[in-house]
Amino acid sequence: MAERQIGQLSFTDGLVSDAARANAPLQRVSELVDWGAIEVLLSGLRSGAMGAPAYPSLALFKALLLQQWYGLSDPGLEEALVDRLSFRRFLGLSLSEPVPDHSTLWRFREQLAKSGLAERAFALITGQIERSGYVLKHGTLIDASLIRSAVNPPEPPDPDLPPDADGRPASKLVKSAHDP
Numbered sequence: 467m468a469e470r471q472i473g474q475l476s477f478t479d480g481l482v483s484d485a486a487r488a489n490a491p492l493q494r495v496s497e498l499v500d501w502g503a504i505e506v507l508l509s510g511l512r513s514g515a516m517g518a519p520a521y522p523s524l525a526l527f528k529a530l531l532l533q534q535w536y537g538l539s540d541p542g543l544e545e546a547l548v549d550r551l552s553f554r555r556f557l558g559l560s561l562s563e564p565v566p567d568h569s570t571l572w573r574f575r576e577q578l579a580k581s582g583l584a585e586r587a588f589a590l591i592t593g594q595i596e597r598s599g600y601v602l603k604h605g606t607l608i609d610a611s612l613i614r615s616a617v618n619p620p621e622p623p624d625p626d627l628p629p630d631a632d633g634r635p636a637s638k639l640v641k642s643a644h645d646p
Contacts, residue, residue, distance in 0.1 A: 489552030492532075496556060498598045499591055507587055511577055521566050525557045526574040527587060529566060532556065540568035 501524060508523040532553055533543045547553050547565035559565060566574075578584045 489550075489556075492552050492556045495595070498600065499594050503590060503594075504587055507583060507590065508578075511574070511581060511583070521570065521574075522558075523574070525559065526566060526571065527578070528557050529571055530575055530578070531591075533571070540571050543571055544568045 504527065505522075505524040508527055511523045529543060529547065532538070532546070533540075536546070538546055544565060544567055547557070547559070551561075554561065554565070557565075578587075
């Protein structure tokens with residue numbers, strides 16, 4: 467299958483280039499990483515023989531990086547790629563080029579995982595950034611657990627007492643508060 471040729475910036479891209487540079491962290495990562503090495507590593511990944519020309523593997527991989535760094539779902543990533551100039555610039559997409567849809571991103575992630583190249587590519591990027599004197603930190607999400615607290619549960623309403631002014635059933639605590 468043919469591969470899309472991306473990265474040919476238009477006159478409009480030149481006019482908004484300062485706005486696309488507003489995301490300093492993405493620009494710094496772009497400068498620190500040798501994307502050519504990543505591109506060579508991912509060069510064996512290709513889409514099927516049918517359909518529209520495929521996006522370059524490097525652009526799709528960069529999209530997955532954005533997804534990870536910004537905590538986006540596949541549809542959220544698609545929307546962010548349409549909306550954010552800095553994301554388009556990071557991928558090498560001009561304003562006139564279509565962005566990969568969420569199913570394309572999902573299929574690429576599945577293909578990347580099956581190939582076993584994901585870990586190698588992430589390790590290559592991490593190593594390059596760390597050699598530049600930066601440290602990548604990654605948070606951990608822990609599942610919440612429900613734990614019974616030491617607080618006493620409320621007492622059930624006393625059926626012998628009439629409801630209070632708001633119509634709520636009266637509890638034994640209210641009865642004992644009014645008793646002499």
